[in-house]
Amino acid sequence: MSPKVDSDTLRVLLVDDHDLFRTGLRNLLEEQGVQVVGEAASGFDAIRIVREIAPDVVVMDLNMPGMTGVEATREISSIAPLTRVVVLTISDQDEDVMDAIVAGACGYLVKDSSIEELMRGIKAAAIGESLISPPIASKVLQRMRAVTLDQGAETIRSELSERELDVLRLIANGKDNAEIAEALHISPKTVKNHISNILMKLQIENRIQAAVYAVRSGIV
Amino acid sequence: MAQTLDTVFEHVRALLAAPQNGGAAPARDRLELTLTEGYAAALALDGDRMRLERRIEQLTFSFAEGDESRPEELRRLIARLHAVEDDLADLRALLEKLRRRAAKAA
Numbered sequence: 281m282s283p284k285v286d287s288d289t290l291r292v293l294l295v296d297d298h299d300l301f302r303t304g305l306r307n308l309l310e311e312q313g314v315q316v317v318g319e320a321a322s323g324f325d326a327i328r329i330v331r332e333i334a335p336d337v338v339v340m341d342l343n344m345p346g347m348t349g350v351e352a353t354r355e356i357s358s359i360a361p362l363t364r365v366v367v368l369t370i371s372d373q374d375e376d377v378m379d380a381i382v383a384g385a386c387g388y389l390v391k392d393s394s395i396e397e398l399m400r401g402i403k404a405a406a407i408g409e410s411l412i413s414p415p416i417a418s419k420v421l422q423r424m425r426a427v428t429l430d431q432g433a434e435t436i437r438s439e440l441s442e443r444e445l446d447v448l449r450l451i452a453n454g455k456d457n458a459e460i461a462e463a464l465h466i467s468p469k470t471v472k473n474h475i476s477n478i479l480m481k482l483q484i485e486n487r488i489q490a491a492v493y494a495v496r497s498g499i500v
Numbered sequence: 501m502a503q504t505l506d507t508v509f510e511h512v513r514a515l516l517a518a519p520q521n522g523g524a525a526p527a528r529d530r531l532e533l534t535l536t537e538g539y540a541a542a543l544a545l546d547g548d549r550m551r552l553e554r555r556i557e558q559l560t561f562s563f564a565e566g567d568e569s570r571p572e573e574l575r576r577l578i579a580r581l582h583a584v585e586d587d588l589a590d591l592r593a594l595l596e597k598l599r600r601r602a603a604k605a606a
Binding site: 301343373391 | 532533535536537539540542543544546547550551592595596599602603
């Protein structure tokens with residue numbers, strides 16, 4: 281169970297180049313008992329303020345003139361690892377989400393989030409947990425899955441010879457040893473040897489696992 | 501606030517009605533600026549919603565305690581809450597359309 285966070289003790293820095301949005305957010309967060317300890321209109325100012333007052337959470341816009349929110353997030357993660365960054369932006373583009381997360385953001389919310397969602401995101405960040413807007417979370421998962429598949433395919437390609445890859449593809453297509461031998465113009469015994477090598481290199485136990493591995497990795 | 505909100509709705513609708521392509525299409529920066537204005541207005545409405553809900557809860561609680569001296573205020577607050585919720589839903593729907601437009605804009 282997550283520890284409870286008292287809003288009154290949360291010290292938050294708001295970073296957004298739009299005064300109107302910053303002011304509105306400040307008013308609303310303060311109504312919720314959050315202590316807004318500073319505001320910054322640029323990444324540079326944000327870093328300076330983080331060095332001075334080390335807030336618990338930085339609520340960071342991404343698209344700002346000069347230093348971007350991603351660059352500022354990276355710098356803050358480096359100089360103040362205990363300060364958590366929650367990105368609050370209009371963008372739900374894959375690239376922006378992944379860049380922000382890789383830079384060290386522990387939350388990613390879009391600006392049309394309700395105040396309840398914002399509070400959940402800020403409180404989660406304060407205790408080192410993460411909250412990502414649900415529509416964005418599904419996109420991130422898809423992206424991560426794609427990366428994992430790419431890495432799986434890469435692993436297989438680097439481990440197996442071209443001939444073993446041919447055999448693996450045919451296994452995944454449901455061919456038995458005789459059919460594989462015929463398709464590749466090799467003997468059934470050679471097929472058997474290739475399969476043994478595949479199982480050993482991929483550290484799996486049988487041809488069904490090999491087929492699943494191949495499909496999940498995007499080889500087939 | 502009403503005037504400001506009307507202005508925000510006007511800006512968002514004007515951009516949605518503008519051409520999506522060609523020289524007359526609004527630039528991405530302009531779309532993003534209006535989006536941010538819209539999100540600021542949505543935050544303010546959200547704040548109104550929360551304050552109204554809190555006040556309604558207080559009045560309902562006092563009703564439950566036997567104090568029925570302010571039914572008119574309760575009715576007025578509930579009507580106001582519905583209006584704010586409608587505005588918020590309309591604004592968010594328009595902002596979502598505009599956000600999609602901005603994502604496609606060069």
